[in-house]
Amino acid sequence: MINKDLVIIGGGPAGLSAAKLAAESGLSSLIVERDFKLGGQLVKQTHMFFGSEKQYAKTRGIDIAKILVDDVLKYPEMVEVMTDTTVVGLYEDKVITLLHNDEYIKVQSKAIIIATGASEKVLAFPNNDLPGIYGAGAVQTLMNVNGVLPGNDVVMVGSGNIGLIVSYQLIQAGVNVKCVIEASSSIGGYKVHASKLKRLGVDILTSHSVKRANGTEALESIVISKLDNNWDYIEGTEKTIEVDSLCISVGLSPLSSLLSMIGVDMKYVSSLGGLVPYIDSHHETSVKDVYVAGDVCGVEEASSAIVEGYLTGLIVASSLGFKHENYDELYRDFKAQLENLRSGPFGEKTREGLQEIARDHDVK
């Protein structure tokens, strides 16, 4: 059994930021990451971020990933990193079991921050399991990290920011985006992203969805259909489109299965993406010394995940006796940044959702 003060599960924006603030406070940590590299989903995001300077606005996601990873590597004595490592068990006494290169490792930790992020949802239609049908984020990884194209002709399902941004990036990479379809009667993402696509001649068809996919060994075509106000298919409006790739961008679900393993109180909150833990204003779950940060406690932008990571790292360090010298100032700043990121009409759903999982009355 290995003993640790703090284990952070997930080496994406939230986990890295938490490790940085813990280290700045004087607390050592171990980051466990199942991928072979750190950075989470920032490593594929070639677009520039919005928000304010504090969350690296106007910087590309791929560059933010480098900044966050470098910040952590500045503390080689404080932050230990295990990549290619999957958490296979989590227990209420804060024992974590890991699988790394076929080796089974047990770790006893004083506190745990779960920052596992979220995964892309699927959409139900006949033959939705054919090869060639991908999560939009998965295609973003294939293109922008591996430099491999998904195919020649693609249709994007979903016009949220991910759907719009990945469509644009598909075009940048040389793929023919035939159209974006959206079940709702209006475009989900920011107008600036939608306008970029429209200028390139890509139609965004609202009130449309996929009715079925066709193909034997891989995707060959899809049938789309118009939807009525109840989101039911309108007979006679079907249209077949030949594509070799279909990207599904219909939202993300928090990866909260590790939380279920240790009996954390959870609730299904659709505005946060699915099953999420009840948390208090310190991001602590119903299990003492088990904290959460980032998309696992409600799907938002990476900017919010970064700030939540900073905040949670700061708080956990303090709870273990390592209070940052500027604790009060930083605490207020991180809280204010989060409030700012969630202000305005696009943050409304998040604000409502967070109220539903508040263990006290001042959540996040």
Place this chain on the structure above:
Amino acid sequence: MRITEHPILTFEQKAKLQFVFDGNKVYGYEGDTIASALHAMGVKKLSHSIHLKRPRGFYCAIGNCASCNMIVDEKPNVRTCVTLLKEGMVVKTQLNKGELYD
């Protein structure tokens, strides 16, 4: 199909890595995952559903959905989307839940 020109990213030609896919000698490049190397060759079918044996490709690319599981160096259920390609790997399409190995 590999990207050669891109307005933001540069993809340098990296070292070739030879591996075996279902008995054939093929190659990818350093930095590839097993899934991306196969995809670049045009191989989209990586796995099968357990009961109906329907073809499956990768879906999530974050090691979560299990639809890219393959047999790599005799080890079944390897998540090929988050496993780096290595020279000499033996990669096979998986048809069952996987068998115990030494």
